[in-house]
Amino acid sequence: MTQHGRAPADLEFWFEFGSNYSYLAAMRVEALARAAGVRVLWRPFLLGPVFRELGWSTSPFVLQAAKGRYMWRDMEREAAKYGIAWRRPSVFPRTALLPMRVATLGAEAPWIGEFTRRVMHQNWVEDREIDDAPAVREALAGLVPDPEAVLAAALAPDNKLRLRANTGLAGARGIFGAPTFFVGDEMFWGNDRLEDAIAWAAPGQGRA
Amino acid sequence: MTQHGRAPADLEFWFEFGSNYSYLAAMRVEALARAAGVRVLWRPFLLGPVFRELGWSTSPFVLQAAKGRYMWRDMEREAAKYGIAWRRPSVFPRTALLPMRVATLGAEAPWIGEFTRRVMHQNWVEDREIDDAPAVREALAGLVPDPEAVLAAALAPDNKLRLRANTGLAGARGIFGAPTFFVGDEMFWGNDRLEDAIAWAAPGQGRA
Numbered sequence: 481m482t483q484h485g486r487a488p489a490d491l492e493f494w495f496e497f498g499s500n501y502s503y504l505a506a507m508r509v510e511a512l513a514r515a516a517g518v519r520v521l522w523r524p525f526l527l528g529p530v531f532r533e534l535g536w537s538t539s540p541f542v543l544q545a546a547k548g549r550y551m552w553r554d555m556e557r558e559a560a561k562y563g564i565a566w567r568r569p570s571v572f573p574r575t576a577l578l579p580m581r582v583a584t585l586g587a588e589a590p591w592i593g594e595f596t597r598r599v600m601h602q603n604w605v606e607d608r609e610i611d612d613a614p615a616v617r618e619a620l621a622g623l624v625p626d627p628e629a630v631l632a633a634a635l636a637p638d639n640k641l642r643l644r645a646n647t648g649l650a651g652a653r654g655i656f657g658a659p660t661f662f663v664g665d666e667m668f669w670g671n672d673r674l675e676d677a678i679a680w681a682a683p684g685q686g687r688a
Numbered sequence: 689m690t691q692h693g694r695a696p697a698d699l700e701f702w703f704e705f706g707s708n709y710s711y712l713a714a715m716r717v718e719a720l721a722r723a724a725g726v727r728v729l730w731r732p733f734l735l736g737p738v739f740r741e742l743g744w745s746t747s748p749f750v751l752q753a754a755k756g757r758y759m760w761r762d763m764e765r766e767a768a769k770y771g772i773a774w775r776r777p778s779v780f781p782r783t784a785l786l787p788m789r790v791a792t793l794g795a796e797a798p799w800i801g802e803f804t805r806r807v808m809h810q811n812w813v814e815d816r817e818i819d820d821a822p823a824v825r826e827a828l829a830g831l832v833p834d835p836e837a838v839l840a841a842a843l844a845p846d847n848k849l850r851l852r853a854n855t856g857l858a859g860a861r862g863i864f865g866a867p868t869f870f871v872g873d874e875m876f877w878g879n880d881r882l883e884d885a886i887a888w889a890a891p892g893q894g895r896a
Contacts, residue, residue, distance in 0.1 A: 534752065544742065546864040550877055557884070656754040669758055672880045676765070 488518045488682035492662040494650055495596070496527040497576035497583075499658040500541075500555055503604045505671040506659075507564050510593045512674065516682040522592045524583035525650040526643065527573075527658050533651050539573045540657075558671070565605045574603055575611045581634040582616055584643040591623035696726045696890035700870040702858055703804070704735040705784035705791075707866040708749075708763055711812045713879040714867075715772050718801045720882065724890040730800045732791035733858040734851065735781075735866050741859050747781045748865075766879070773813045782811055783819045789842040790824055792851040799831035 493509050495502040513520045531538065541548040552568055559566030579599045586592045598619040602608045608615055613631065620627040633639060650660075654667060661668040661677035668677040701717050703710040721728045739746065749756040760776055767774030787807045794800045806827040810816045816823055821839065828835040841847060858868075862875060869876040869885035876885040 534754065544864065546742065546862050549862060550864070550875060553875070554877070554881075561884070654754050654757060656752065656758070667758060667761070669762070673762075676769070 486683075488516065489663050489680075490519045490521050491677055491681045492521045492523050494523040494525055494655055494658060494660040494662070496525060496658045497579050497596075497599050497603055497610055498573040499527055500551070500572075500604065501657075501671045502659040503600045504555075504558055504562060504564060505674050506596050506600050508562065508671075508674060512678055513681075516678050518678055518681045520593070522583065522587045522596065523646065523650075524580050524587060524643065525655070525658075526577075526580060526647045528575075529647050530651050530655060534656060542572070565601070567605055567607055569603060569607045571607075571609070574609065576603070578611050578613065578631075578634070579616050579619065581639055581643055582620070582630060584646065585630065585634045585639050586624075589624075591620075595619055595623055694891075696724065697871050697888075698727045698729050699885055699889045700729045700731050702731040702733055702863060702866060702868040702870070704733060704866045705787050705804075705807050705811055705818055706781040707735055708759070708780070708812065709879045710867040711808045712763075712766055712770060712772060713882050714804050714808050716770065716879075716882060720886055721889075724886050726886055726889045728801070730791065730795045730804065731854065731858075732788050732795060732851065733863070733866075734785075734788060734855045736783075737855050738859050738863060742864060750780070773809070775813055775815055777811060777815045779817070782817065784811070786819050786821065786839075786842070787824050787827065789847055789851055790828070790838060792854065793838065793842045793847050794832075797832075799828075803827055803831055 491509070491513055493505065495506055509520055528538075531540075536543055539548075541551045555566060555568070576599070583592065583596060583599075586595060599610055599616070602615055602619065603610050610616070616631065617627050620630055624630050653662070657669055659669075659671060659674075661673065663677055663681045666677075666680055668674075668680070699717070699721055701713065703714055717728055736746075739748075744751055747756075749759045763774060763776070784807070791800065791804060791807075794803060807818055807824070810823055810827065811818050818824070824839065825835045828838055832838050861870070863877075865877055867877075867879060867882075869881065871885055871889045874885075874888055876882075876888070
């Protein structure tokens, strides 16, 4: 079932800033992957269109009240378990189109990990709106020489189309929620499977 | 957040023979609880009526094709991870009314754990119908002096009503899937949370 004896495979991390379990994974993925010698490929995509394609008008945590109530308690416990800061946001799910476009633009840039964690922190700890140019500027500060140029490039038609195409690809690959990890064609859904996905990418380095 | 210094609390295990992730939990719960000094309270309930109450005509894994496809692959990997035998059944979800009634009758009997594992094995390894008197008789063999008497008592009106009442209680307590664990009022959903639930019941004994 595993790939003993090979070099570690890459880990695709499909995420959305508005997704609460993506938050837990985003704060953990880079350190865990580095420890296992695995490269993270950042794959921002829009969860809303994927949900609508599946027939859901919004997050299942909103549509299903019992599951939503449980999720907020689970998040509180899980964040404590991992030692990750957490406050229940006053708006859920938050739209994140602008920072998602910036993440799309920077997906292969060295600043993508830190930028992602900063935007997540704005949403899930500071309870701030993130589909917002000043918030995104702050998140870029110190990471890129010219945040305004990055914002402009993020809003260019080709980059908008790239995010739309990645979102379509997410659905085509069978993604139905976030976070989702891929190691080659092997799919892992949910923050709970992050360790398994890394172990799949680097057999013998992870826990499995 | 935890209960340091107290005696371990009890762990309620809410399960259904037709639920695949209940299978993984049922095969693991007794050994893990014993190691932590935690008593398991077995809580069989019918998932179908809970789903219907939530507006779903059947399992979400049937209603949502993408999630269902993923789940079968996840089950295969998870069973391998835990070293638990597993074969994808030809019928899903299987109705389990008769063995659920027997489990309700025996919920506090010493044979409940072994009976539960045997019925789960019939469904998830042998791919057999389980809502079936001969299968249930086999599962009871050697565990009770008189399997026929147990079957008769399971079919008595008061026991049927008890299962119905427990199913209503599941919904009232916020259960929306199986397995679900409770430690007092603290709810944990899914086989992935079994270790956390045990650690909640017996702080310092589990991994958390």
